[in-house]
Amino acid sequence: MLPLKIGDLEVPMPVVQAGMGVQVAKADLAAAVARAGGVGCISSVGLGSIEASMTDYLADSREHLIDEIRKARALAPNGILGVNVMVALSNYDDVINVCVEEKVDVIISGAGLPISLPGLTKNSGIKLIPVVSSGRAMKVILKSWHRRYQVIPDAVVVEGPLCGGHMAFTEDEVLHPEMSPIQNILHDVKAELAPFEAEYGKKVSLIGAENITSADDVLAKLDMGFNGVHVGTKFICTEESGIDIKSKEIYVKAKNEDIVVLHSPLGLPVKVLRTPLVVKLLNNEKIPFGCPFRCLRACEATEAKFCIADALLNTLYGDTDGGLFMVGSGIGKVNNIIPAEEFFEPLKKLI
Numbered sequence: 499m500l501p502l503k504i505g506d507l508e509v510p511m512p513v514v515q516a517g518m519g520v521q522v523a524k525a526d527l528a529a530a531v532a533r534a535g536g537v538g539c540i541s542s543v544g545l546g547s548i549e550a551s552m553t554d555y556l557a558d559s560r561e562h563l564i565d566e567i568r569k570a571r572a573l574a575p576n577g578i579l580g581v582n583v584m585v586a587l588s589n590y591d592d593v594i595n596v597c598v599e600e601k602v603d604v605i606i607s608g609a610g611l612p613i614s615l616p617g618l619t620k621n622s623g624i625k626l627i628p629v630v631s632s633g634r635a636m637k638v639i640l641k642s643w644h645r646r647y648q649v650i651p652d653a654v655v656v657e658g659p660l661c662g663g664h665m666a667f668t669e670d671e672v673l674h675p676e677m678s679p680i681q682n683i684l685h686d687v688k689a690e691l692a693p694f695e696a697e698y699g700k701k702v703s704l705i706g707a708e709n710i711t712s713a714d715d716v717l718a719k720l721d722m723g724f725n726g727v728h729v730g731t732k733f734i735c736t737e738e739s740g741i742d743i744k745s746k747e748i749y750v751k752a753k754n755e756d757i758v759v760l761h762s763p764l765g766l767p768v769k770v771l772r773t774p775l776v777v778k779l780l781n782n783e784k785i786p787f788g789c790p791f792r793c794l795r796a797c798e799a800t801e802a803k804f805c806i807a808d809a810l811l812n813t814l815y816g817d818t819d820g821g822l823f824m825v826g827s828g829i830g831k832v833n834n835i836i837p838a839e840e841f842f843e844p845l846k847k848l849i
C-alpha cells in the first residue's frame with residue numbers, strides 16, 4: 499500500500515475521512531484520523547449554535563469553524579487537516595476565506611461544482627480536491643479552472659452511487675447502483691484528466707468514495723485503480739464522531755433494508771434510515787419550520803417539506819424520532835462503535 503500523494507503532500511495512510519455535516523465530523527474525529535496517518539476532515543456545515551445563528555449566521559459559522567480547526571491542529575499537530583465545504587452553502591466564500599486564514603492543508607468541495615474555488619484560495623498553497631460523480635462534472639471543472647485560473651486539482655474524490663450524503667445521481671441510479679458502477683465513473687474521470695495532466699505535467703490522485711468499511715474494502719478500491727479512499731459512513735460510528743450515543747446506536751443497529759431514498763430540500767436524492775420522521779415525510783406530511791438563516795443557497799425552503807438542518811440537529815442531540823440519519827450503503831457492515839484509530843490497525847501492517 500503506497501502513501502497518497504496530494505500535490506506535494508504525502509499522506510501515509512491513503513485514507514481521507516469524509517466531511518460529514520452538522521457536527522458528525524468535527525475536530526475530535528478529524529484529529530483522530532490525522533493522528534492515525536490519514537487526512538482528517540472537518541465538515542464546515544452546521545457547526546454553529548442555533549441561537550447565535552438567528553442573529554448573525556455568518557459570524558457564528560466563521561467563529562465555530564475557526565475553533566474546530568484550531569482544536570484539531572492542537573490535537574494532531576503533525577497530522578494532515580482538511581475542511582469539507584459544500585458548494586451549496588450560502589456562505590461558501592466566507593468559509594473558504596476562513597480555511598485560507600487558518601491555513602488548512604486541503605479543501606474538499608462538492609455538492610455542486612466548485613468553479614470559483616481556485617480564485618478564492620489563490621497563492622495559499624492549500625491543496626484543492628473537488629468531488630465528482632461523473633466524467634461530465636470533471637470536464638466542466640477542468641475546463642473552467644484551466645481557462646480562469648490556469649490550475650488543475652491536486653486530487654479528486656470520485657463518488658459512486660453507493661455513497662452517503664447528497665448525491666449527484668438520479669433516484670433511479672441510487673436505487674439501481676449497477677446502472678453506474680464506480681469503475682465506469684473512474685474510467686471517464688481518468689479520460690477527462692489525462693490531457694490536462696499531460697499539459698500541466700502533474701499527476702492528479704484519484705480518491706474513491708462509496709461503501710468502504712474495512713481494510714479489505716480499501717484494498718479493493720486501490721486494486722480498482724484509485725490512489726486513495728474517502729470514508730464516511732464507517733466513521734459516523736466512532737467514539738470521536740460528534741453525534742449523541744443514542745443516534746450512533748441507531749446507526750450500528752441499522753441494516754441495509756432500513757435505507758430509503760428521500761429528496762432533500764436541495765432537490766437531490768439522499769439515502770436515509772427509515773425513522774419516524776422519514777415515515778412522516780414519505781407519507782407526504784410537512785414538518786413545520788422557520789428559516790432564519792438560509793444555510794443552503796439552493797434550498798427550496800418555501801416548498802420544502804422539512805428543514806434538513808433541524809432534522810440533522812435532532813440526530814446530533816439524540817432525538818431518534820425527529821432525527822434524519824443520512825447514510826451510505828455500507829451501513830449493514832457497520833455493527834459497532836470503535837475508536838477511529840481501530841480502522842487503521844489492519845492497514846498499518848500493509849505499509
Ligand SMILES: Cc1cc2nc3c(=O)[nH]c(=O)nc-3n(C[C@H](O)[C@H](O)[C@H](O)COP(=O)(O)O)c2cc1C
Binds near residue numbers: 629709824827
Ligand atoms: C451523515 C453524512 C453526512 C455527510 N455530509 C457531507 C457534507 O457535509 N459534505 C459533503 O460534501 N459530503 C457529505 N457526505 C458525503 C460524504 O462526504 C462521502 O463522500 C460519502 O459518504 C462516502 O461514502 P460512504 O459513506 O459510503 O463512506 C455525508 C455523508 C454522510 C453519510
